[in-house]
Amino acid sequence: MRVDGEAVARVRSDVRSTKPEPTCPRRRAARAGRAIARHALTALAMLGLGLSACTTTQPTPVDGNFAVETVFGGLALPSAVRFAPNGHVFVAEREGVVKRFDSLTDGAPTVVIDLQNEVSVMWDRGLLGLAVDPAYASGRPYIYVLYSLDAPPGGTAPAWPGGCIFGGFGNDGVCGITTGRLARIEVGPDGHAVGRTTLITDWCMQFGSHSIGDLGFGPDGALYASGGEGASFNDVDRGQFGGNPCDDPPLEGGMLRSQDVRTTDDPTTLDGTVIRIDPDTGAAWPTNPWAGDPDPNRARVVAYGLRNPYRFGFDPEGSELVVGDVGWSDWEELNRMGLDETTPPNFGWPCYEGINRQPFVDAASLPLCTTLADEDVRPPILAYGHSTSLAPQCASGGTSVTGVAVSRGNAYPMNYRQGIFMADYSRKCIVFFPRNEDGTYDFTAPRLLATAAPVSDLTFGPGGYLYFTNLIAGVVQRIVPTGDNHAPVPVIGTDATWGPLPLTVQLDGSATTDPDPGHILSYRWDLDDDGQFDDATTISTPVTFTTAGPHRVRLRVNDSMGAGAVAEVIIWAGNSPPAPVIDLPSATSANPGELVDFAGYANDGEDGPLAASALVWTFAVEHCDEPGSCHEHLVGSAEGVDQGQFQMPDHDPPAYLAVRLTATDSMGMTATAQTTMEIVRP
Numbered sequence: 001m002r003v004d005g006e007a008v009a010r011v012r013s014d015v016r017s018t019k020p021e022p023t024c025p026r027r028r029a030a031r032a033g034r035a036i037a038r039h040a041l042t043a044l045a046m047l048g049l050g051l052s053a054c055t056t057t058q059p060t061p062v063d064g065n066f067a068v069e070t071v072f073g074g075l076a077l078p079s080a081v082r083f084a085p086n087g088h089v090f091v092a093e094r095e096g097v098v099k100r101f102d103s104l105t106d107g108a109p110t111v112v113i114d115l116q117n118e119v120s121v122m123w124d125r126g127l128l129g130l131a132v133d134p135a136y137a138s139g140r141p142y143i144y145v146l147y148s149l150d151a152p153p154g155g156t157a158p159a160w161p162g163g164c165i166f167g168g169f170g171n172d173g174v175c176g177i178t179t180g181r182l183a184r185i186e187v188g189p190d191g192h193a194v195g196r197t198t199l200i201t202d203w204c205m206q207f208g209s210h211s212i213g214d215l216g217f218g219p220d221g222a223l224y225a226s227g228g229e230g231a232s233f234n235d236v237d238r239g240q241f242g243g244n245p246c247d248d249p250p251l252e253g254g255m256l257r258s259q260d261v262r263t264t265d266d267p268t269t270l271d272g273t274v275i276r277i278d279p280d281t282g283a284a285w286p287t288n289p290w291a292g293d294p295d296p297n298r299a300r301v302v303a304y305g306l307r308n309p310y311r312f313g314f315d316p317e318g319s320e321l322v323v324g325d326v327g328w329s330d331w332e333e334l335n336r337m338g339l340d341e342t343t344p345p346n347f348g349w350p351c352y353e354g355i356n357r358q359p360f361v362d363a364a365s366l367p368l369c370t371t372l373a374d375e376d377v378r379p380p381i382l383a384y385g386h387s388t389s390l391a392p393q394c395a396s397g398g399t400s401v402t403g404v405a406v407s408r409g410n411a412y413p414m415n416y417r418q419g420i421f422m423a424d425y426s427r428k429c430i431v432f433f434p435r436n437e438d439g440t441y442d443f444t445a446p447r448l449l450a451t452a453a454p455v456s457d458l459t460f461g462p463g464g465y466l467y468f469t470n471l472i473a474g475v476v477q478r479i480v481p482t483g484d485n486h487a488p489v490p491v492i493g494t495d496a497t498w499g500p501l502p503l504t505v506q507l508d509g510s511a512t513t514d515p516d517p518g519h520i521l522s523y524r525w526d527l528d529d530d531g532q533f534d535d536a537t538t539i540s541t542p543v544t545f546t547t548a549g550p551h552r553v554r555l556r557v558n559d560s561m562g563a564g565a566v567a568e569v570i571i572w573a574g575n576s577p578p579a580p581v582i583d584l585p586s587a588t589s590a591n592p593g594e595l596v597d598f599a600g601y602a603n604d605g606e607d608g609p610l611a612a613s614a615l616v617w618t619f620a621v622e623h624c625d626e627p628g629s630c631h632e633h634l635v636g637s638a639e640g641v642d643q644g645q646f647q648m649p650d651h652d653p654p655a656y657l658a659v660r661l662t663a664t665d666s667m668g669m670t671a672t673a674q675t676t677m678e679i680v681r682p
Contacts, residue, residue, distance in 0.1 A: 071478055079126060079127060082130050097111060205230030239256065270300065322334055334404070402456055455470070465478045488558070512555075525554070580661045595646075600617075
């Protein structure tokens with residue numbers, strides 16, 4: 001494993017994170033109806049874009065006129081957030097759960113629907129798209145979800161309950177083949193789902209990458225959805241792997257599904273497209289360019305030639321859509337299309353990547369690409385290379401466009417009101433590109449808004465602020481303007497975070513800072529977690545806990561101008577962290593496709609030996625494209641087992657597989673052990 005270009009020693013049973021921070025998402029217990037057999041895995045991943053394991057970093061505004069606030073916490077891999085006109089807020093969790101918050105101050109969300117038994121979470125996949133009906137508060141209480149259905153075409157979910165090892169890799173993409181599903185959910189007055197209608201099931205995904213993408217309502221009232229081509233990211237995939245399980249015509253499968261609308265002699269798939277549909281029926285919107293086509297999928301398409309159009313954003317005052325397309329070996333793209341075009345634009349994938357022909361695909365001389373002329377391909381409005389700086393202070397290297405929000409006006413200073421906000425998950429940056437007077441965008445003058453921001457969704461919401469899902473921290477956050485005065489940054493220091501009863505802890509707020517010099521700071525503590533900051537007013541204070549369990553302590557710091565912020569910490573009284581131990585794997589390397597045994601156990605000071613049900617294994621591919629641009633692909637997991645087998649995944653070198661064992665004791669305290677194996681191609 002390399003971090004920022006430096007070697008990190010591979011240490012077995014390296015216990016980390018002995019207390020679960022409130023901003024660190026925890027994996028759920030084994031899913032109902034998806035029990036995991038011994039020697040089997042279920043897979044867990046995010047976007048094929050890189051998911052770090054519970055090492056949270058607070059997003060940092062680069063411009064001192066902004067601050068990042070946490071709106072909702074305690075979420076498990078939040079993938080999307082959407083706002084209803086009556087103040088309700090919906091959050092999708094990647095594993096298949098949708099939650100409703102009644103307001104921005106609601107701390108106890110309602111689970112609208114739990115689709116975990118249907119959702120495939122291998123590599124890129126999961127519940128990724130979410131939309132709220134514009135008339136949600138006036139007679140149409142509907143939300144819409146787009147997710148990877150855990151079943152092959154024509155199959156019933158769950159088709160692969162633990163039987164696929166890193167589904168889609170090392171087995172030619174046969175085990176774990178899935179489809180995509182778009183559904184409408186009716187939400188009852190109490191926040192629970194009272195009905196569900198499947199609108200579309202399509203998007204054959206042979207491999208775990210380039211899954212379904214975004215959902216959103218356009219200004220025309222239509223529902224838009226995007227989806228990737230479901231192909232391999234390791235090879236020039238033309239449908240030659242695993243016996244063609246997506247039933248593609250010769251030389252028209254794999255990544256070439258993105259060009260499928262050009263082959264009218266066979267049914268069209270939706271892979272690699274943006275579609276526009278009626279939100280009640282799923283049928284093509286009546287003004288679509290190909291509306292009335294006898295092929296219902298072709299009639300739905302309004303753009304194609306996309307690889308992984310994970311997120312898009314509408315111009316709120318214009319008739320255009322900006323689509324972020326996650327690239328392959330060289331380029332990331334922003335693509336622009338009009339909502340009233342008479343012919344769907346072809347953005348060129350896989351024949352083109354960025355502004356040029358894709359060299360590996362070009363070398364394969366595939367007919368669908370050799371017959372595609374330059375003038376028939378719409379170039380991106382922005383293409384930035386993997387080794388190119390996106391903005392000053394934003395690392396180059398691995399890239400993945402994971403957020404697009406187009407603005408004509410917001411609550412920010414004037415120089416941030418007109419333009420595109422774009423998030424790159426791998427670089428963990430949010431960048432703003434201003435709009436020119438002629439309606440184009442100035443990509444030569446990017447403004448870096450925030451760093452350390454692992455964004456999986458970016459959108460405008462209440463107050464005219466940008467809101468985003470922070471996948472790693474398990475929170476929804478927003479960027480707010482600070483004006484002339486900036487809030488203090490409170491920090492709580494402790495001499496202990498766990499220990500036997502009675503537990504006395506010394507709390508210290510002296511590391512608190514204030515961006516504005518000369519202000520006098522005031523300190524108020526909430527030591528009994530009653531929501532009132534009335535237990536102490538000194539910069540440091542002791543607190544004693546006499547009851548066992550986790551206790552939340554909070555500190556509010558205000559400056560003399562009235563600006564304030566809150567920090568919190570969890571203290572585990574009457575408890576100590578469990579001690580997980582990894583016995584296997586003992587090897588330090590393996591070849592892709594090689595079967596590897598894993599085994600381990602955990603003891604706890606209070607509970608004694610922990611049962612296998614208290615254990616969760618996770619498997620993450622780690623690599624650095626360049627120093628300062630390191631990320632992970634969280635490729636698999638196994639819950640409730642103490643041993644099993646996995647198949648070594650493949651990745652371009654240098655790459656490593658981190659095997660992690662997390663143990664949870666009876667009070668909910670966790671600890672993680674890790675061992676790392678190098679992926680060695682023979």
